[in-house]
Amino acid sequence: MSFRTIPCSPADPLRVVIAGAGGMGRAWLATVADSPEVTLAGIADLDVALARDAADAAGLPDLPVGTDAVALARQTGAQALINVTIPEAHHPVTTAALFAGLPVLGEKPVAENVSRALSMAAAAEVTGELFMVSQSRRWNPQLAALRGMTARLGAIGTVSTAFFRSERFGGFRDLMPYPLLVDMAIHAFDSARFLLRAEPVTAYCQSYNPPWSWFAGDANATVVFEMEGGTRYVYNGSWCSPGDITSWNGTWRVSGERGTALWDGDHEPVLDAEVAAGEAAGSSYSGIAGALQVFVRALRTGEPPSGEVHENVMSLAMVEAAVRSATSGRVERLDDVLERAHAQALGEETRADVRNALAGWTSVRDVLAGPERVETG
Ligand SMILES: NC(=O)c1ccc[n+]([C@@H]2O[C@H](COP(=O)([O-])OP(=O)(O)OC[C@H]3O[C@@H](n4cnc5c(N)ncnc54)[C@H](O)[C@@H]3O)[C@@H](O)[C@H]2O)c1
Known part of the structure; x- marks a missing residue:
C-alpha cells in the first residue's frame, strides 16, 4: 500500500x-x-x-x-x-x-x-x-540469521517452537481465559510466518490448564498450523512449567530436505546440514x-x-484460529x-x-x- x-x-x-x-x-x-x-x-x-x-x-x-x-x-x-x-x-x-x-x-x-x-x-x-x-x-538479528539458514534447507517439513516458562505475573494475565495464546504466542506465530515466508492455511489447537497451574485460564497450549506449501508449524508452550525454562523467544527447530537449523532463542542459530554455509543473512535492526x-x-x-x-493481520488471525480450534475441537481454516x-x-x-x-x-x-x-x- x-x-x-x-x-x-x-x-x-x-x-x-x-x-x-x-x-x-x-x-x-x-x-x-x-x-x-x-x-x-x-x-x-x-x-x-x-x-x-x-x-x-x-x-x-x-x-x-x-x-x-x-x-x-x-x-x-x-x-x-x-x-x-x-x-x-x-x-x-x-x-x-x-x-x-x-x-x-x-x-x-x-x-x-x-x-x-x-x-x-x-x-x-x-x-x-x-x-x-x-x-x-521480528526485529531480532538471530531470527533473521535463522531465516537465512531456512532458505538454504530446500523444502521444509516441520518448524517447531518450544516455549516453557514459569511466570507469576499477577494482574490481568492471571485471569484471562487463554493467557498463553492471546498474550504471548503471537510473537512465535509471527516469527514462523517470517521464517517460512509462508502464510497459514489451517490451525488445530489443544489448550489446557495443568492441575498445579496458578492461572485461571489455560496456561498451556499445543498448536499445529498447516502453512502454504504443506510445512507444519508446531507450537508447544506453557506459562507454568518450573525447571529448565526456555528463552523468552522459545527454542526453535527447522527441519528441511537438506538438513536442520536450530536456535535456542538467545544465541546465534546453528546449521546442521550438507549445504554451503552461504552469506550470513543477518539484520541491522533489533x-x-x-x-x-x-x-x-x-x-x-x-x-x-x-x-x-495489512501484512501483520495474519499473525493475529493465527491466534484467533488457535483459540477457535481450542473451543471447537476441530481443525479451523484461516x-x-x-x-x-x-x-x-x-x-x-x-x-x-x-x-x-x-x-x-x-x-x-x-x-x-x-x-x-x-x-x-
Ligand atoms: N513487544 C513486547 O514485547 C510487549 C511487551 C509488553 C507489552 N506489549 C504490548 O504493549 C501494549 C501496552 O502494554 P503494557 O504492558 O504497557 O500495558 P499497561 O496496562 O501497563 O499500560 C497501558 C496504558 O495504556 C493506557 N491507556 C488505555 N487506554 C488509553 C487511551 N485511550 N489513551 C491513552 N492511554 C490509554 C492505560 O491507562 C495504561 O496506563 C499492549 O498492546 C501489549 O500487548 C508488548
Missing part, C-alpha cells in the same frame, strides 16, 4: 507523541529519547498522573502530557503517534490518529480481534497514512529500537515496511477466520468511508497479501 511520506532526518527529526504510559510505554519513552531520528513531543495516558510520572522518571519534567494523544499531538505539532495503549484502545486511538493525518507505529497485537484489525487496515487505505505494527521479536528505525525509514522513503498493518472477521467488521463499522473500503474487498486474504510480499531490510 502506498502512503504519505514525511521528509525527516537526524537534522530534522520526526516529532512523535506516545499514547500509553504503562510498562511498555515507558520502554518506548526511553527508546524514543535515545533515537537521533525522532524527537519526543509528548506522552498521553487516560491517567495523566501516570504520564507525568513516566516523563519525570525519564528525566523529562518539561515534556507535555495529556489524556488524549491525538489532541496532544495537535497541540504540540507532532507528526506521528506511537500507540502503546492496551489492546482494546488500539482501534479507537489509531483510527483517530490516522484520520487526524498522523501515521502510527502501534504495539502488538494490532487490535483485540481480527475484525477490528481489518477496520484499521481499511482506515489506513482511506487516509493514505502509514500504520505499522511493532512486532518486536527490538523496538529496530521497529522505530524501520518506521522512520518507511516514512522517509515510501517503501512499505515489514509490519505494515480463510474462515478472515471471512467471519470481515463480515463482523462490515456490520460494526461506524465510519461510512471505512465501511465502503471494506465492502470493496473481494478476498480478504488477497487484500492482506498485497501486490507483493514485504521483505525486511
Whole structure:
C-alpha cells in the first residue's frame, strides 16, 4: 500500500507523541529519547498522573502530557503517534490518529480481534497514512540469521517452537481465559510466518490448564498450523512449567530436505546440514529500537515496511484460529477466520468511508497479501 511520506532526518527529526504510559510505554519513552531520528513531543495516558510520572522518571519534567494523544499531538505539532495503549484502545486511538493525518507505529497485537484489525487496515487505505505494527521479536538479528539458514534447507517439513516458562505475573494475565495464546504466542506465530515466508492455511489447537497451574485460564497450549506449501508449524508452550525454562523467544527447530537449523532463542542459530554455509543473512535492526528505525525509514522513503498493518493481520488471525480450534475441537481454516472477521467488521463499522473500503474487498486474504510480499531490510 502506498502512503504519505514525511521528509525527516537526524537534522530534522520526526516529532512523535506516545499514547500509553504503562510498562511498555515507558520502554518506548526511553527508546524514543535515545533515537537521533525522532524527537519526543509528548506522552498521553487516560491517567495523566501516570504520564507525568513516566516523563519525570525519564528525566523529562518539561515534556507535555495529556489524556488524549491525538489532541496532544495537535497541540504540540507532532507528526506521528506511537500507540502503546492496551489492546482494546488500539482501534479507537489509531483510527483517530490516522484520520487526524498522523501515521502510527502501534504495539502488538494490532487490535483485540481480527475484525477490528481489518477496520484499521481499511482506515489506513482511506487516509493514505502509514500504520505499522511493532512486532518486536521480528526485529531480532538471530531470527533473521535463522531465516537465512531456512532458505538454504530446500523444502521444509516441520518448524517447531518450544516455549516453557514459569511466570507469576499477577494482574490481568492471571485471569484471562487463554493467557498463553492471546498474550504471548503471537510473537512465535509471527516469527514462523517470517521464517517460512509462508502464510497459514489451517490451525488445530489443544489448550489446557495443568492441575498445579496458578492461572485461571489455560496456561498451556499445543498448536499445529498447516502453512502454504504443506510445512507444519508446531507450537508447544506453557506459562507454568518450573525447571529448565526456555528463552523468552522459545527454542526453535527447522527441519528441511537438506538438513536442520536450530536456535535456542538467545544465541546465534546453528546449521546442521550438507549445504554451503552461504552469506550470513543477518539484520541491522533489533527490538523496538529496530521497529522505530524501520518506521522512520518507511516514512522517509515510501517503501512499505515489514509490519505494515495489512501484512501483520495474519499473525493475529493465527491466534484467533488457535483459540477457535481450542473451543471447537476441530481443525479451523484461516480463510474462515478472515471471512467471519470481515463480515463482523462490515456490520460494526461506524465510519461510512471505512465501511465502503471494506465492502470493496473481494478476498480478504488477497487484500492482506498485497501486490507483493514485504521483505525486511
Ligand atoms: N513487544 C513486547 O514485547 C510487549 C511487551 C509488553 C507489552 N506489549 C504490548 O504493549 C501494549 C501496552 O502494554 P503494557 O504492558 O504497557 O500495558 P499497561 O496496562 O501497563 O499500560 C497501558 C496504558 O495504556 C493506557 N491507556 C488505555 N487506554 C488509553 C487511551 N485511550 N489513551 C491513552 N492511554 C490509554 C492505560 O491507562 C495504561 O496506563 C499492549 O498492546 C501489549 O500487548 C508488548
